[in-house]
Amino acid sequence: MNTLEVGTIVNLVVSRETELGYMLMNAKREEVFLHRAETEKGLEENERVKVFLYHDHEGRLAATTTMPFIDMNSIAWLEIVGVQPKLGVFMDIGIKKDILLSKDDLPNERSIWPQEGDKLYCGLRTDKKGRLFADRASNEEIETLSEPAPETLRNQYITGHVYRFNEQGAMIFTDDRHIAFLHRDEGGQRLRLGQRLQVRVTFVREDGRVNASLKAPKEIAYEEDSQQILSYLEQNDGFMRFNDKSNPDDIKRAFGLSKAAFKRAMGKLMKEKKIEQSPEGTKLK
Known part of the structure; x- marks a missing residue:
């Protein structure tokens, strides 16, 4: 039975040189081929060499002196x-x-x-x-590698990759080894496995995990929403049929906003005396 196993890093001895490379041998005199292109320098007979074993494009066991990022015992x-x-x-x-x-x-x-x-x-x-x-x-391996997030991380931005999905949203493993949960309502875009994201921490849980969001902080969101309404008014001769009493579905279709977000933005514009409302709608002042 061959004891040279694919995916392992082993030390072998050069047994002979061939036209295309070298034959390497272990203590049990089992051989594996090392192509000349898979080593940075010429090798001598009986020289000891450290190699990684893999299957070449034809499915044959082969060796390379290039070390991989991982082996069978690492991730x-x-x-x-x-x-x-x-x-x-x-x-x-x-x-x-x-x-x-x-x-x-x-x-x-x-x-x-x-x-x-x-x-x-x-x-x-x-x-x-x-x-x-x-x-x-696995989830267990990620959890073992993770570290609890400090409370000071709240409202800070963190970066990581999506490593799995569940019914509520996406799980992210961050560069600092924190586990973050991004609820589907906080995403704002279609996500994929392995995608790199920068998210804002909205809450640090007792277990050290965090809840995150791709949405801007409320102050920024209010400003963006209010600017969207102003632009709509300017493009429609300073008047729109929408006001605080408008149907939520109509608001969503026109602005992509929930009625609550629409009312907050309208309130901001009213406070700034940029608009005025009537039963017929809203106009620029």
Whole structure:
């Protein structure tokens, strides 16, 4: 039985040189091929060399002196470098050959799959046939790696990657190893797995996790909403049929705002004496 296992880092000895590279051997005299392109310098017979074992494009066990970002006993952020809907996504592990994260390890909903440039926290695994695959970090592994957020983080901006979805929203693992929850009502956009986001911390929980939002703080949101209403008025000769009593669905269709947000923005403009309301609607002053 061959004890040279794919996905491992081993020290082997150069047993002989071939036309294309070198044959490496372990203590049990088992051999593996190291292509000349997979080493930065020429090697001598009996020289000891540290290599990573992987399967080449023809499925044969091969060696490289380039060390990957991860091995079978570690996990790291891996970048997606290709997407093949029938297979899954390919990930850069630091060697010339990209490693597949199977579609079986991705959501059924294709629209939330990661895209090229996104990153997922992954390790390596082999299947029953001994083939090497990327392996997404489990929730338990993320939780073990995480650190509690300090209370001072409230209203601060943090950055991280979406690592899973649940019925309420998305979970983010931040650069500082905090776990953040982004409720779907706080998103404001369609999210995908592995997407990098900058979010604002709205609440720090007792367990050290945080709630986050992609929405601007209320003061900024009020200003943006009120400017939107002013622009609408200016584009409609200074009058609109909307006021505080308007139907919420009509407001949503016209401005993309909830009635509560619309009323807050209108109140701001009234206080600034920029508009006046009547039963017929609202006009610029």
